[in-house]
Amino acid sequence: MTITRRTAILATALALIAGQTAAAQRSRSSSMSSSDNSYEFGMDAALSFVDGNALFQLPAQAVRFGFPITPTVNLEPALGLITGSGTTILNFDVGVPFNVDQTSGGSDIFLRPVFGIQHFSAGAGNSTTQSSLGVGAGIRIPVVQHLDARFEARYRRWFGNNGFNQVDILGGVSILMP
Numbered sequence: 001m002t003i004t005r006r007t008a009i010l011a012t013a014l015a016l017i018a019g020q021t022a023a024a025q026r027s028r029s030s031s032m033s034s035s036d037n038s039y040e041f042g043m044d045a046a047l048s049f050v051d052g053n054a055l056f057q058l059p060a061q062a063v064r065f066g067f068p069i070t071p072t073v074n075l076e077p078a079l080g081l082i083t084g085s086g087t088t089i090l091n092f093d094v095g096v097p098f099n100v101d102q103t104s105g106g107s108d109i110f111l112r113p114v115f116g117i118q119h120f121s122a123g124a125g126n127s128t129t130q131s132s133l134g135v136g137a138g139i140r141i142p143v144v145q146h147l148d149a150r151f152e153a154r155y156r157r158w159f160g161n162n163g164f165n166q167v168d169i170l171g172g173v174s175i176l177m178p
Contacts, residue, residue, distance in 0.1 A: 037178070040066035040074065042150060044172030051164055057082070061170065062091060072099040076112070090119045095136075105142075112136040114156065130160035140174065148174040 046061035047054065062080035069075055073096065080091040097112040114134045121127040134156025140148045152170040157163065 037068050037071055038146075038176040039068065039178075040064070040076070040148075040174045040176055042066075042148075042172050042174035044150065044152070044170040047169045049167045060172070061168075062093065064093075064095075066097070066174075073097070086123045088119075088121045090121075092117050097138075107142065108140040110138055110140065112138065112152065112154070114154070116156065116158075118158065128160065128162075130158050130163070132156045132158040132166075134166075136168075136170070138170070143173075146176045146178075148176060150174050 041064070043060035043063045045056075045058045047056050048061075049055075060080075062078040064076050064078035066074040066076040076095040076097055078091075078093040078095065080089075080093075082089040082091075093114050093116040095112045095114040097110045099108045099110050101109045103109070112135065114132075114136065116132040116134070117129065118132065119127065119129045134154055136152045136154030138150060138152030140150050143149050150170075150172050152168075154168045154170065156166050156168075158166060
């Protein structure tokens with residue numbers, strides 16, 4: 001099986017899982033949380049582990065904007081930029097966070113399948129672009145009206161000639177716009 005075929009199989013499986021969970025959530029009655037049917041703008045700091053190396057990005061590893069698809073599912077593009085020492089890394093992700101459960105305090109527990117593209121450039125024509133698939137699990141905690149804290153643990157596999165695994169611990173804030 002080629003990497004492209006594996007990627008297609010994994011993406012299909014993640015989409016089916018997301019669709020089944022979203023359908024189950026729609027069929028069950030639930031109270032409105034702070035993130036239901038709201039546009040979400042946020043940013044996350046990250047502690048990333050890649051091939052035995054750790055990278056801490058503060059204040060933001062990426063900025064994201066969530067568009068509600070259903071009361072429990074969002075479409076969430078995210079953009080990140082890292083520069084330094086003549087190197088530039090541009091990340092673009094599309095996640096589909098969907099609420100799995102809601103706590104009694106109004107916090108949303110979510111899963112977030114993600115597809116990403118990363119462009120790495122080190123100058124003098126030395127650049128590569130690769131794709132990734134991953135999944136995260138996290139919680140959105142209402143702080144005040146229209147402001148949530150958000151925490152997520154995520155695993156992703158980067159594909160390409162130098163494919164690698166990445167584990168991220170994310171923490172950030174989300175501004176909710178009805």
